[in-house]
Amino acid sequence: MILDSTVYSGPCSCGREHRMVTRAAIIEPGCLNRLEEILAEYGIGGKRCALYGANAYAATAGRHPRAEQEIVLDPAGLHADEKSTAVVLERLEPDVEVILAVGSGTIHDIARFCAHERKIRFVALPTAASVDGFCSTVAAMTWYGFKKTLPAVAPEIVVADIDVIKKVPMELIRSGVGDIMAKYVALAEWKIAHLVTGEYLCPRIMEIVRQAADTVMESIPGILEGQDAAYESVTYALVMSGIAMQMMGNSRPASGAEHHISHLIEMGPAGLEVRFPAMHGEKTGVGSVLAAREYERLAAIEDIGPYLKDYAPVSEAEYRAFFGEKLAEAIIRENRDDCLAAVSKQKLAEVWPEIREILAGIPKAETLYGLLEQIGAKRELEDVGVSSQALPVILKYSPLVRNRLTLMRMRRMIEA
Numbered sequence: 001m002i003l004d005s006t007v008y009s010g011p012c013s014c015g016r017e018h019r020m021v022t023r024a025a026i027i028e029p030g031c032l033n034r035l036e037e038i039l040a041e042y043g044i045g046g047k048r049c050a051l052y053g054a055n056a057y058a059a060t061a062g063r064h065p066r067a068e069q070e071i072v073l074d075p076a077g078l079h080a081d082e083k084s085t086a087v088v089l090e091r092l093e094p095d096v097e098v099i100l101a102v103g104s105g106t107i108h109d110i111a112r113f114c115a116h117e118r119k120i121r122f123v124a125l126p127t128a129a130s131v132d133g134f135c136s137t138v139a140a141m142t143w144y145g146f147k148k149t150l151p152a153v154a155p156e157i158v159v160a161d162i163d164v165i166k167k168v169p170m171e172l173i174r175s176g177v178g179d180i181m182a183k184y185v186a187l188a189e190w191k192i193a194h195l196v197t198g199e200y201l202c203p204r205i206m207e208i209v210r211q212a213a214d215t216v217m218e219s220i221p222g223i224l225e226g227q228d229a230a231y232e233s234v235t236y237a238l239v240m241s242g243i244a245m246q247m248m249g250n251s252r253p254a255s256g257a258e259h260h261i262s263h264l265i266e267m268g269p270a271g272l273e274v275r276f277p278a279m280h281g282e283k284t285g286v287g288s289v290l291a292a293r294e295y296e297r298l299a300a301i302e303d304i305g306p307y308l309k310d311y312a313p314v315s316e317a318e319y320r321a322f323f324g325e326k327l328a329e330a331i332i333r334e335n336r337d338d339c340l341a342a343v344s345k346q347k348l349a350e351v352w353p354e355i356r357e358i359l360a361g362i363p364k365a366e367t368l369y370g371l372l373e374q375i376g377a378k379r380e381l382e383d384v385g386v387s388s389q390a391l392p393v394i395l396k397y398s399p400l401v402r403n404r405l406t407l408m409r410m411r412r413m414i415e416a
């Protein structure tokens with residue numbers, strides 16, 4: 001299937017003009033074999049560097065794109081961080097004009113960041129349907145331990161070969177499902193923030209993300225049967241979620257409380273023991289179940305009035321005690337203009353019935369849990385390296401990793 005993203009560019013009913021960098025996504029079995037033809041068609045010439053993860057290098061054997069330079073990164077302990085990007089920037093020959101990213105989400109984040117630094121073109125060749133970030137305009141990086149999004153470039157084109165994507169370990173597509181499942185919570189957060197503070201919202205972007213999420217959920221039986229069409233649908237949905245982020249200019253449509261839970265676990269603050277690492281989508285899958293469950297509990301409250309308290313900032317001492325000295329400065333800086341300060345008790349009480357309606361649109365936590373179970377994905381905190389005892393702490397502190405208005409952040413004003 002070929003996705004022409006130019007249809008998403010231009011003036012929109014939301015009042016804004018959406019700008020797309022990604023011109024097209026080609027998602028088909030065997031399309032890597034046609035790469036030369038595709039690059040020529042889109043006028044992408046010049047000296048190339050292909051950046052691989054070692055696993056992707058093996059998975060694409062016999063289909064490696066022609067490139068004047070190849071950089072293959074060792075996947076052991078590989079993160080999109082200040083270290084790996086420094087390695088790539090150092091090795092990248094100075095006259096390279098195009099980076100071809102061949103691999104998973106991490107390779108893409110490294111490539112898009114380096115392409116931005118060098119101001120060169122970027123083409124995405126995802127080998128796994130593991131995350132929705134292939135098309136993103138920002139890179140999800142861990143920068144000196146702090147999880148943040150840094151400016152980067154979106155790929156001009158995406159070429160996703162389903163023959164390759166089907167062959168990678170099942171846990172990667174499980175991660176992709178967990179990343180897309182997150183959208184139900186993320187979209188509810190966006191609607192709630194729009195309702196409470198009038199934050200900008202684009203109905204068209206919302207619909208794209210909603211459809212992407214539905215597509216993945218419907219594809220689960222096909223994935224289990226190994227059907228090409230199901231793999232294609234999931235990859236397409238992940239690409240569409242990235243397109244939605246491009247239209248928006250940030251990750252608002254695709255990331256809410258469930259992503260903040262994932263980011264918190266990934267950052268490993270002093271007050272949270274993380275026993276082993278897990279993939280991004282595994283953590284957002286678990287995060288989705290936890291957020292959905294907590295929101296069901298809150299939605300059961302008919303009259304929120306008696307439970308509300310005034311806004312109060314988090315004290316510096318509290319930041320330091322939980323996040324530890326290594327992360328405290330960055331977290332304090334992130335929350336300096338706390339978006340929650342714009343929320344009043346009165347407003348929350350007034351719109352609570354509408355918030356409850358929005359929350360009713362999130363699939364039940366048990367449904368999400370069941371879908372994860374069906375594909376054999378991780379679904380408990382313990383499965384992603386964290387004690388289940390840590391749940392209250394996770395719900396309390398995860399919103400602080402990103403200064404974005406979520407209902408989880410509003411919980412600071414709800415004592416229930």
Ligand SMILES: [Zn+2]
Nearest residue numbers: 012014202204
């Ligand atoms: Zn719009």
Ligand SMILES: [Zn+2]
Nearest residue numbers: 132179259284
């Ligand atoms: Zn994600």
